[in-house]
Amino acid sequence: MENLRNRSLSELEELVLSMGQPKFRAKQLFGWIYKGKTSFREMHNLPEVFVKKLEESCTIDALELVTVKESSLDGTRKFLFRLADGNAVESVFMRYKYGNSVCISSQAGCRMGCAFCASGLDGLVRNLTAGEMISQVLDIERETGEPVNHIVVMGTGEPFDNYHELSRFIRIMNDKNGANLGMRSFTVSTCGLVPKIARFAEDFPQVNLAISLHAATEEGRSAIMPVNRSYPLSVLIPAVKEYTNKTNRRVTFEFALIHGVNDRDEDVEALYKLVKGMLCHVNLIPLNEVSETGFVTAGRARAREICEELERRGVPATVRRQMGADIDGACGQLRLENSKKTVE
């Protein structure tokens, strides 16, 4: 059975034509999928004969919800979903003044091996399909009963390591006949796969780009982010400058502050020197501690100090707002906890 959440409108048109139906049926079907329908029987404008044909070979699969943790402080919810093959992925729903935001995963696991991250501890299992990324959004809309206005691809996985499906995901969710989310409603975060940054500027100049920086010296970054050995700062920073020149869009540098590792005065100086004058914004994140990694957070007070220092010297910076403080936990931890339970 094929899950139709994985098809673009033009791919649905091919399917519909192959079933002997007129092309406009695809638009109807596509519209229903993005209204969250999972049964062809609920699609009132489709003829019975077509519905029967669809039921023979297709489904619209929701993900199985394993756990949800909800914050009583701000309504943030962390979801753990099970995919059809048993793998689990995490997604987070957050309410902001400007609308609802969902952070989705792009891979099951991650091969990038960042030393402070729970998601990469077990390596990469597999890429997610566009349909599985779409499902995280649609199923969160169903579970919360609220629309999603902004999508952040910053959960488990390196999105640029799954570029093909990431692109399909963005284009499908952008389609005005379906979810109709504007290109500026997406933010994609990469740890710095340089060749894909140039490609992304070509393909998606309107989509927001965030770079997981986390250290501002070659040595320091290579020590916590293996990707820096393939694409060092000396290559990454010029690529980001090229991106901003081409798109005229401000990039966000994500910087998770780890006590004694990247929060010392010399680290702040290196960070300032690295990004000064760039069309950028630095987002300081007090590290979410993962017991397996042994890293200790620099804390919010130190994050605020560094933020003030950068701002004083003309680098736009913020400390990431703490969402769902009472259900706090690093990205990837729900999934890790679940896999341990499964192994035990």
Ligand code: SF4
């Ligand atoms: S921080 Fe991102 S890129 Fe690095 S291991 Fe974790 S999920 Fe992968």
